[in-house]
Amino acid sequence: MVCTVKIYEKPKLNNPVLIEGLPGIGFVANIAALHLISELKAKLFAEILSASFQDLAVTTETGGARSPINELYYYKAEGDGRDLIIWYGNTQALTTFGQYELCGRVLDIAEELGCRFLVTLGGFKQDEVKEVPQVYCAATDAETVKEALSLGTKMMVGQIFGIAGLLVGLGGLRGFKGFSLLVETLGTYPDANATRYALSMVNKYLNMNVDLSKLDVAAEKTQKILESFGLIRTVVEPQKKEEQKFRWFV
Secondary structure, three states: OOEEEEEOOOOOOOOOEEEEEOOOHHHHHHHHHHHHHHHHOOEEEEEEEEOOOOOOOEEOOOOOEEOOOEEEEEEOOOOOOOOEEEEEEOOOOOOHHHHHHHHHHHHHHHHHOOOOEEEEEEEEEOOOOOOOOOEEEEEOOHHHHHHHHOOOOEEOOOOOOOHHHHHHHHHHHOOOEEEEEEEEEOOOOOOHHHHHHHHHHHHHHHOOOOOOOOHHHHHHHHHHHHHHOOHHHHHHOOOHHHHHHOOOOO
8 A cells, every 4th residue: 555545435416615724833734624524514534544644543532543644525506605625634744755645646636526726724833922813925926826815814935845745736736726835833733823814815715604613613623633653742852853853843
């Protein structure tokens, strides 16, 4: 097994938008995806296993074992709303090859379902964060950059490590359009406040009205899941070698 996809259903979607939600700085994307799945009652249709995921399993209270995994959910909107594909998981790939392969497989699936637009989310680590954090953006093309900036973002200058940046870059090469939203965060814990600003912009852009009042619940659940895989502990340790090891967290 290198990267295996188990597809349980092939939903018929109308011009869907792919929203990425893997663990990263502040776990912004992870909380956002979990919250969207819960609020929209999105349905699981595919699971992804990769040899580049962590080499461990977490035991459960009932004696079971839970492995690192990525999942794809779908949501069919009512009326004129956009359908969604939500990419959720408890890990990113731990190698460069694994990251590229993972992005490629998800883009293959999204394309087969008629998706041509994507949104990635993440945190932008800062030493100090104001009560109202700034949101930065990067996009596949100049036109989409303007659309992202119209939401009240600022242009991101620099590097975006991990899926949040890679998916936008690879998507652009394959004809997708889309943007990344990166919210200022201290980055040492699941940041529900930063996620609130990211999802507010997603709501605005996609003309959705997802209730954000229960984000703290999603943040707490995210923290428990990530603690079980050792990710929270690793991120908060101020050791340079650990920061280097997990440089893909965005």
